[in-house]
Amino acid sequence: MKFLNAQELIKYLYSLPVLHEKSDLTYIQKVLAILDNPQDKVKTIHVTGTNGKGSTSYYLSNLLKKAGLKTGLFVSPFIRKFNERIQINGQDIPDAALVKIANQVEVALDKIRQNEPEFSLVTFEYEVVMAFLYFHEEKCDYAVIEVGIGGTHDKTNVIKPELSIITTIGLDHEQIIGPTLLDIAKEKSGVIKTDRPVVLGNVPTEVLPVLEGKAKKENSPVYLLNHDFMIKQDDNGRINYAFGKRKLVFSARPNVEAIDIGIATTAVLLLKVKLTDQEIEQTINGTQIPGRYQVVQRRPTIILDGAHNIQAMSNLLEFIHQHHSTGKIKVLITMMKDKDLEQVFSLFDKNDEVMLTTIPYPRAAKKADFPKDVQEKYQYFSDYQAAFKKAKNSLNENDLLLVTGSFYLVSAVLNMEA
Numbered sequence: 001m002k003f004l005n006a007q008e009l010i011k012y013l014y015s016l017p018v019l020h021e022k023s024d025l026t027y028i029q030k031v032l033a034i035l036d037n038p039q040d041k042v043k044t045i046h047v048t049g050t051n052g053k054g055s056t057s058y059y060l061s062n063l064l065k066k067a068g069l070k071t072g073l074f075v076s077p078f079i080r081k082f083n084e085r086i087q088i089n090g091q092d093i094p095d096a097a098l099v100k101i102a103n104q105v106e107v108a109l110d111k112i113r114q115n116e117p118e119f120s121l122v123t124f125e126y127e128v129v130m131a132f133l134y135f136h137e138e139k140c141d142y143a144v145i146e147v148g149i150g151g152t153h154d155k156t157n158v159i160k161p162e163l164s165i166i167t168t169i170g171l172d173h174e175q176i177i178g179p180t181l182l183d184i185a186k187e188k189s190g191v192i193k194t195d196r197p198v199v200l201g202n203v204p205t206e207v208l209p210v211l212e213g214k215a216k217k218e219n220s221p222v223y224l225l226n227h228d229f230m231i232k233q234d235d236n237g238r239i240n241y242a243f244g245k246r247k248l249v250f251s252a253r254p255n256v257e258a259i260d261i262g263i264a265t266t267a268v269l270l271l272k273v274k275l276t277d278q279e280i281e282q283t284i285n286g287t288q289i290p291g292r293y294q295v296v297q298r299r300p301t302i303i304l305d306g307a308h309n310i311q312a313m314s315n316l317l318e319f320i321h322q323h324h325s326t327g328k329i330k331v332l333i334t335m336m337k338d339k340d341l342e343q344v345f346s347l348f349d350k351n352d353e354v355m356l357t358t359i360p361y362p363r364a365a366k367k368a369d370f371p372k373d374v375q376e377k378y379q380y381f382s383d384y385q386a387a388f389k390k391a392k393n394s395l396n397e398n399d400l401l402l403v404t405g406s407f408y409l410v411s412a413v414l415n416m417e418a
Contacts, residue, residue, distance in 0.1 A: 001106050006095035009102045010082050016123045024154045032158060034108040035129070038136035040143060044074065044159045045267060046111055048147040049167025049201065050184070051312045056167050058203075058289045059264035059337040061144045063393045066090050067273040072135035072143030074128070074156070079290040079306075085337040086131045088114065090139055093172045101130045101137075105240070124148050131264055142271075152190025155266040164191040164220075167260060168213060170311035178227045181207055184210040189214040196229045197221040197270055210217055223266055231262040241265055248277055254319035291410040292310045293319075298396035300308045300327070304414065306407035308335060310343045317347050321401060327398030332391050332413075333405035334358050334384065344405075345374045356382040361408050388413055 003009040012337075020027060034040060045060060054075050056185050061073040071089055079082040083092035093101075105126065112119045121129065132163045135143040145161070147154040169185050185207035192214045193197045200211060202225060215222045223229060229243035237252030241262055245268060248259055261284050268275065281346040288294060290305040293316070303320075307313045318330060335341055348354055356378050358364050367380045381387035403413050 003099050003106070004172050005101050006098050007306060009099055013123050013126055016121065016126060016410070018122055018124075020122060025153070025155065025158055027119075027121060028128060029124075029158055030112060030119075030127055031105065031108050032123060032132065034111055035104070035133060039159050040130040040306065041136045042132070042140050043142045045142065045144045045158065045162040045163050045165065045271075046058050046159060046161040046193075047167070048151045048154070048188045048191050049143060049165070050170035050395075051307075051315075052167035052201065052308065053146050053165075053258060054294050055260040055289045056264050057144045057146045057266075058167060059261055059284055060091070060165075061087075061142075062287050063264060063268040063275065063280060064142050064144070064273060064281050066279055067268075067275050068267060069141040069273065070139065072131070072132040072138070072140040073375045074135075075146045076124075076127075076148060077407045077411075079407065080414060084290070085127060086134055088135070090142060093134060098130070099133060099174055101133050102126075104133060105312070111359070116245055117152075123157075128155045128158075128403070128414045136289075147191065150184075150190070151188040153187065154190070157190055158215040160193050161191070161196060163196055163270055164193060164198045165201075165267060166191065166198065166203065166265055167263055168311065169203050169207050169211075170309065177336065182210060184211040192218050192220050194218045197223060199263050199266050201259050223260060223270065225259065229262055229266045231258050232376055233258055238321070243269055246277065248281055250281060252323075254315055256315035256319075257289075257293060260413065261321055291407050291414070294410075294414075296414075299397050299398045300390065302395075303400065304403045306327065306410045307404050308339060308406050310340050310347075314346050316385045316402075316404065317349075321349060324400050326395060327400060328353055330395070330399060330401045332357060332384075332401065332403045332409075334386055334409050335365050336363040338363060341365065341374070342371050343368070354378045355387055356380040357376040357387040359384050359406070359408050359412050363408070364408065380392065384412060385407060385416055388416065 033121045057075050061071045067181045070202050073087040076085055086093040145156050147156050189211050197213055198220050232240045239250040239258040239261055241248040243266055261317040291304055296302050304318050307316045332355050334357045358366050395401055
């Protein structure tokens with residue numbers, strides 16, 4: 001097969017299977033070997049975690065770029081368009097490069113199919129292979145690689161990174177890498193590699209021994225939040241950071257973003273790239289992460305945040321309730337029906353004006369998927385565009401509208417506003 005344009009390629013990618021019969025790395029390794037293992041020819045940083053891995057990856061790649069290093073970034077999900085998944089120095093992969101790289105992958109697949117006619121990659125594997133190939137061909141100094149889900153069995157786990165990061169451990173994707181917190185920690189510990197440092201963020205005490213045990217076995221130095229590096233927020237939400245003799249101050253962000261900033265800063269200091277304290281502060285303060293506490297309008301304020309599990313939503317709502325004391329807080333939300341809906345909706349204050357909606361996506365919750373008490377309490381709109389317009393038009397100057405619960409909803413609203 002030969003792709004002629006990006007639309008054709010993207011349509012094909014989404015027609016591929018999502019899972020193999022077995023969840024090992026042999027399929028992707030086979031294709032990478034045919035392509036002469038491009039993943040081994042670029043310095044990488046591997047990022048996993050229940051929440052914050054996308055934000056941490058963006059902060060870190062921006063810091064490396066600021067240091068004058070050509071920096072690749074592989075992240076998911078995309079917010080506006082598919083090309084965001086694969087970036088160099090903040091620029092999405094151009095359509096022409098996407099098609100060129102995919103056609104190289106197809107040549108490799110054709111070689112394998114001469115002996116194994118049924119051989120195929122799943123969607124995510126194909127995307128990972130394209131990213132590694134692109135970063136190598138463009139001669140990146142570094143590539144920041146965000147996992148899809150987990151660690152050990154994640155299709156990105158074919159690298160020996162310069163450094164690994166585990167941002168948080170919480171409950172999400174339990175049906176795939178769970179069911180317990182301990183199982184999730186074991187799976188995520190798969191990014192820890194021999195003789196390479198690992199930076200640990202907000203890790204629950206009960207699973208810390210799993211990660212430290214793996215690090216000890218791999219002779220991997222551990223840098224732990226609030227032990228080796230410190231993050232403290234003042235009353236205005238400003239972030240005070242300390243690591244050894246380095247002390248930095250960043251502008252106000254939600255607590256969860258503060259942790260991601262601390263992790264990314266620690267990582268860049270461990271990599272010993274040339275950046276002054278002022279350059280680090282300016283770069284972090286100037287970074288806007290798509291779909292994460294993204295302020296798209298002020299007075300009245302509209303914020304988009306893809307928080308989609310209990311940990312992320314708890315952090316987000318706590319920050320908003322703490323820092324928005326005047327005016328009403330209105331929320332437009334949908335979630336995937338396989339999430340912990342009951343728990344998430346228990347986080348809202350009685351004064352929050354919540355509107356339920358859905359999006360044209362198979363996993364998105366419809367009215368009947370929301371808990372009974374939630375259906376009775378809040379109004380449901382089957383058309384998210386109409387719901388967003390209604391909410392936006394109802395705002396007074398001091399009100400705040402939060403669009404949340406899913407990156408798919410955030411993406412849909414951003415594309416409406418474009």
